[in-house]
Amino acid sequence: MKLVINGDEHEVDAPVGASLAAVLRERLGLTGTKIACNEGHCGACTVMIDGVPVLSCITLAHSVEGEVTTIEGLRDHPLVDAFVRADAVQCGFCTPGQVVSAAALVAARPTPTEEEIRHAMAGNICRCGTYPKIEEAILHWRD
Amino acid sequence: MARLIRTEKEVEGRFEEVWLVVEEDPLEQWPAGPGEVVGRPAVRKDALERVRGEARYTADIRLPGMLHAALLRSPYAHARVRRIDLAPALALPGVRAAIGPGEAPGLDAEAGYAGAPVAAVAAETDAQARAALEAVDVEWEKLDAVLDPEEAVERGILHGEPERYERGDFDRAVAEADVVVESTYRTQVVLHNSMETHQSVCEWIGDRLDIHTSTQYVWGVRAEVARELGIAADRVRVVCEYMGGGFGSKNSAGEYTFAAAELARRTGRPVRCALTRREEHVAAGNRNATLQRLTVAARSDGTITALGGDFINALGWGGWSAATEGPLKMLYACENVRTTRSTAKINTPPMKAFRAPGFVEGTFGLECLIDELAARLDVDPLELRRMNYASSNDGTPFSSKNLAQCYERARKHWDRRHAVRARSDATWKRGVGMASQIWYGGGGPPSYAWTRVGSDGRITVVTAMQDIGTGTRTAMAQIAAEELGVPLDRVEVTLGDTARGPYATLSAGSSTTPSIGPAVRAAAADAKRQILEIAAQRYDLEERILDIRNGTIVSADGNLSVGLAEFLELLGSAQILGKGARGPNPTGMSVLTFGVHVVEAAVDVETGEVRVERVAAVHDVGRIVNPLGAESQVEGGIIQGIGHTLSEQRLMDEETGRVLTTSLDAYRMPTIADVPEIVCEFVDEPDAHLTNLGSKGLGEPPIVPIAAAIANAIRDATGADVHELPVSREEMLRALREAEKKERRGAPAAV
Numbered sequence: 001m002k003l004v005i006n007g008d009e010h011e012v013d014a015p016v017g018a019s020l021a022a023v024l025r026e027r028l029g030l031t032g033t034k035i036a037c038n039e040g041h042c043g044a045c046t047v048m049i050d051g052v053p054v055l056s057c058i059t060l061a062h063s064v065e066g067e068v069t070t071i072e073g074l075r076d077h078p079l080v081d082a083f084v085r086a087d088a089v090q091c092g093f094c095t096p097g098q099v100v101s102a103a104a105l106v107a108a109r110p111t112p113t114e115e116e117i118r119h120a121m122a123g124n125i126c127r128c129g130t131y132p133k134i135e136e137a138i139l140h141w142r143d
Numbered sequence: 144m145a146r147l148i149r150t151e152k153e154v155e156g157r158f159e160e161v162w163l164v165v166e167e168d169p170l171e172q173w174p175a176g177p178g179e180v181v182g183r184p185a186v187r188k189d190a191l192e193r194v195r196g197e198a199r200y201t202a203d204i205r206l207p208g209m210l211h212a213a214l215l216r217s218p219y220a221h222a223r224v225r226r227i228d229l230a231p232a233l234a235l236p237g238v239r240a241a242i243g244p245g246e247a248p249g250l251d252a253e254a255g256y257a258g259a260p261v262a263a264v265a266a267e268t269d270a271q272a273r274a275a276l277e278a279v280d281v282e283w284e285k286l287d288a289v290l291d292p293e294e295a296v297e298r299g300i301l302h303g304e305p306e307r308y309e310r311g312d313f314d315r316a317v318a319e320a321d322v323v324v325e326s327t328y329r330t331q332v333v334l335h336n337s338m339e340t341h342q343s344v345c346e347w348i349g350d351r352l353d354i355h356t357s358t359q360y361v362w363g364v365r366a367e368v369a370r371e372l373g374i375a376a377d378r379v380r381v382v383c384e385y386m387g388g389g390f391g392s393k394n395s396a397g398e399y400t401f402a403a404a405e406l407a408r409r410t411g412r413p414v415r416c417a418l419t420r421r422e423e424h425v426a427a428g429n430r431n432a433t434l435q436r437l438t439v440a441a442r443s444d445g446t447i448t449a450l451g452g453d454f455i456n457a458l459g460w461g462g463w464s465a466a467t468e469g470p471l472k473m474l475y476a477c478e479n480v481r482t483t484r485s486t487a488k489i490n491t492p493p494m495k496a497f498r499a500p501g502f503v504e505g506t507f508g509l510e511c512l513i514d515e516l517a518a519r520l521d522v523d524p525l526e527l528r529r530m531n532y533a534s535s536n537d538g539t540p541f542s543s544k545n546l547a548q549c550y551e552r553a554r555k556h557w558d559r560r561h562a563v564r565a566r567s568d569a570t571w572k573r574g575v576g577m578a579s580q581i582w583y584g585g586g587g588p589p590s591y592a593w594t595r596v597g598s599d600g601r602i603t604v605v606t607a608m609q610d611i612g613t614g615t616r617t618a619m620a621q622i623a624a625e626e627l628g629v630p631l632d633r634v635e636v637t638l639g640d641t642a643r644g645p646y647a648t649l650s651a652g653s654s655t656t657p658s659i660g661p662a663v664r665a666a667a668a669d670a671k672r673q674i675l676e677i678a679a680q681r682y683d684l685e686e687r688i689l690d691i692r693n694g695t696i697v698s699a700d701g702n703l704s705v706g707l708a709e710f711l712e713l714l715g716s717a718q719i720l721g722k723g724a725r726g727p728n729p730t731g732m733s734v735l736t737f738g739v740h741v742v743e744a745a746v747d748v749e750t751g752e753v754r755v756e757r758v759a760a761v762h763d764v765g766r767i768v769n770p771l772g773a774e775s776q777v778e779g780g781i782i783q784g785i786g787h788t789l790s791e792q793r794l795m796d797e798e799t800g801r802v803l804t805t806s807l808d809a810y811r812m813p814t815i816a817d818v819p820e821i822v823c824e825f826v827d828e829p830d831a832h833l834t835n836l837g838s839k840g841l842g843e844p845p846i847v848p849i850a851a852a853i854a855n856a857i858r859d860a861t862g863a864d865v866h867e868l869p870v871s872r873e874e875m876l877r878a879l880r881e882a883e884k885k886e887r888r889g890a891p892a893a894v
Contacts, residue, residue, distance in 0.1 A: 031196070031202075031205075032197065033196070034200075034202065034387075036387075037806070037807050038419065044338060070196075071195065072196065075195045083194045084190040084191055085186060087186065087190070087614075087771050087775050090613070091337075091339070091386060091388040092190075092193030092198055093202075093338035093339045093388060096194070099194060118816045121815045122815055123814075125338070125814060126815075127336055128779045129779030129780070129782030129783050130775065131782060131813075132818060134815060
């Protein structure tokens with residue numbers, strides 16, 4: 001199959017049924033996308049397809065039609081610096097997924113309210129409880 | 144000078160007498176308050192790579208030729224493998240090796256819980272390994288399983304003998320008291336649910352075993368693996384630079400490590416063994432359930448005269464029995480105390496330490512009981528706590544205790560309660576509750592650190608500790624920068640590799656900063672002394688008038704001001720090396736942490752829904768190294784505690800002992816939408832008796848009082864006593880009905 005990831009086209013050989021997350025991590029070495037539950041409950045594996053956040057661990061790689069953006073494609077996004085400054089990272093395992101979800105949010109709503117942030121980010125679990133700082137990072141992402 | 148001492152060592156509230164080699168700690172503490180770097184907010188040294196997804200966790204390790212292992216687990220709560228045939232699994236595509244009971248530590252023929260590992264398979268892919276598990280042919284002999292902790296206690300199926308403690312004359316004090324309150328509390332099993340599941344990658348290189356593992360204690364894993372495999376400890380290298388959460392569940396090697404090591408040995412290839420989320424919910428440890436039958440007796444003036452507790456720790460097949468009675472013994476001045484703790488051995492998954500084990504559970508019971516007493520006496524709950532303040536730990540002085548100051552600072556939050564209650568309406572009742580926190584967190588020796596100063600004036604701190612997400616890497620850099628007089632951006636920290644640094648203690652028990660921080664400071668001071676010695680020679684000045692400030696060597700007489708990098712250029716590629724050790728804890732003193740939480744909660748009396756609206760936390764943990772990171776720790780502990788209090792519960796089928804809540808939609812942890820307003824304050828006063836730093840640990844304290852503070856806010860709002868965690872809607876409605884009945888009988892339901 002062919003996948004467009006972070007602007008680059010990749011020819012990938014993967015068994016039918018492989019998840020997008022597995023292809024990103026195991027075939028392409030893009031390990032910034034984390035797998036924490038592998039069944040679509042925690043948000044750690046969030047990537048964007050044509051700007052829409054999706055759970056890559058329950059997305060079949062062969063069904064992907066649009067352009068995929070992973071955390072590797074967002075490394076220079078202002079949200080990265082906002083997360084760093086706000087201390088919106090503890091163990092950091094969920095953080096790439098948080099950043100991807102936040103990037104999709106601010107692309108659609110550049111000045112999200114607290115309510116909008118809580119609504120858009122509620123699917124990304126952080127066991128360390130970094131949420132207040134994540135909210136702060138997103139509120140001030142352009143400062 | 145090195146000294147050999149016999150001392151009590153504390154980890155997670157467990158004490159043991161040990162011989163320790165310690166070094167003197169001759170450095171004076173810095174004055175209280177912020178320094179140049181320590182005490183000022185610092186962005187994490189490793190934030191960028193974690194946020195950008197560049198940090199390489201154990202889950203990201205991919206070694207050439209690596210195989211994937213999966214564990215076969217018992218479907219029965221108690222069973223024995225009578226016969227096992229691995230051949231059908233070995234015949235499947237991609238399968239390279241399989242091992243059964245007795246072939247690796249942790250794989251036992253007797254399975255003590257549903258989910259206990261008995262065999263393992265390694266294959267080219269994870270899917271092949273898991274498919275091969277299905278093919279293993281096992282003949283099970285089912286054994287008698289005990290799943291009810293009270294039944295286990297009745298039948299004497301225990302881990303060890305019951306622990307008994309008594310001081311004073313409990314019975315007499317109860318008989319003579321004006322008021323006696325007895326209540327029973329239950330806490331549930333909760334799961335750590337680290338985002339990175341338990342996992343290891345093992346590779347043999349000659350006779351050396353390299354282990355990449357998601358752990359809180361690289362040295363502990365090294366020692367355990369060397370001991371179990373009968374190889375020299377220096378033939379085992381354990382690496383964990385980035386770690387995706389542990390919360391107490393990753394303090395030891397685990398069967399996944401041993402299975403990977405054995406399968407790697409048999410195949411001559413690296414082997415990865417990673418638990419799935421569903422396995423994580425079954426076999427990665429848990430906070431055990433407790434049953435607490437508590438008694439408090441008091442005089443009508445509010446003086447507590449007796450405290451008693453019968454505790455059952457429902458431990459499961461393994462783990463250790465945490466001191467659930469600890470808060471009851473230590474939090475209040477009380478001459479007559481009697482406790483018994485029985486530890487039920489039941490056929491459920493093993494307990495592992497979980498963020499202040501025992502004290503989270505015990506504080507829920509005790510601090511709810513104190514509020515029930517306050518209601519009975521018609522005394523303000525804050526005043527009742529202040530009246531019964533403990534000025535010593537049953538005669539042993541505290542190294543420092545500023546709980547009174549915490550109460551004082553909490554008062555402005557407590558005073559909001561009239562306004563909060565007034566915001567109640569017909570369905571949503573609002574109230575305010577408080578609870579106190581006591582816990583360990585002093586750390587201890589031994590731990591060591593090195594510093595390496597380059598000719599560019601940059602410093603590397605080298606110590607084989609862990610940063611499990613708490614920000615300890617940053618704290619260590621701040622301490623070294625402060626001591627050496629350089630800006631924080633000139634300091635890096637190398638950690639997480641037993642082959643690349645000296646011994647440092649485990650990252651558990653709120654001990655990393657108080658244990659390793661003083662060693663880092665000593666190592667920085669050693670390097671600084673050497674730099675000033677050679678500067679004195681180079682510029683022909685007296686060493687005692689030299690200092691380093693903001694990266695510049697200066698003399699007190701104002702004649703010298705030379706940049707560190709400029710001066711050290713003479714080193715070329717050589718380096719200045721410093722070394723430091725953690726000194727001893729103060730003898731004859733109790734080193735403890737303290738705090739208070741004040742919670743504002745709302746209860747929907749029609750549906751039983753509980754919302755936490757505001758939490759104010761005031762903690763006394765000695766000197767704060769990084770106020771920004773410390774605030775994050777407090778917020779995280781509170782949020783995790785809100786989950787424990789309101790929504791999290793591992794459910795088990797009472798017939799079969801199988802865990803039912805195996806996924807993250809069944810086991811409900813807090814999301815960003817559940818977070819209340821959090822106000823975080825620190826007393827920030829160095830413990831004058833504790834090390835050259837005066838800092839205690841902060842990882843655990845914030846999760847200790849939150850459940851009781853929420854329960855007490857619920858009582859304030861509704862008059863209902865909740866006695867069981869989690870406070871599900873069902874439990875809330877039950878408590879409301881109970882309160883109504885009480886009111887009809889004419890007893891006062893609320894304060």
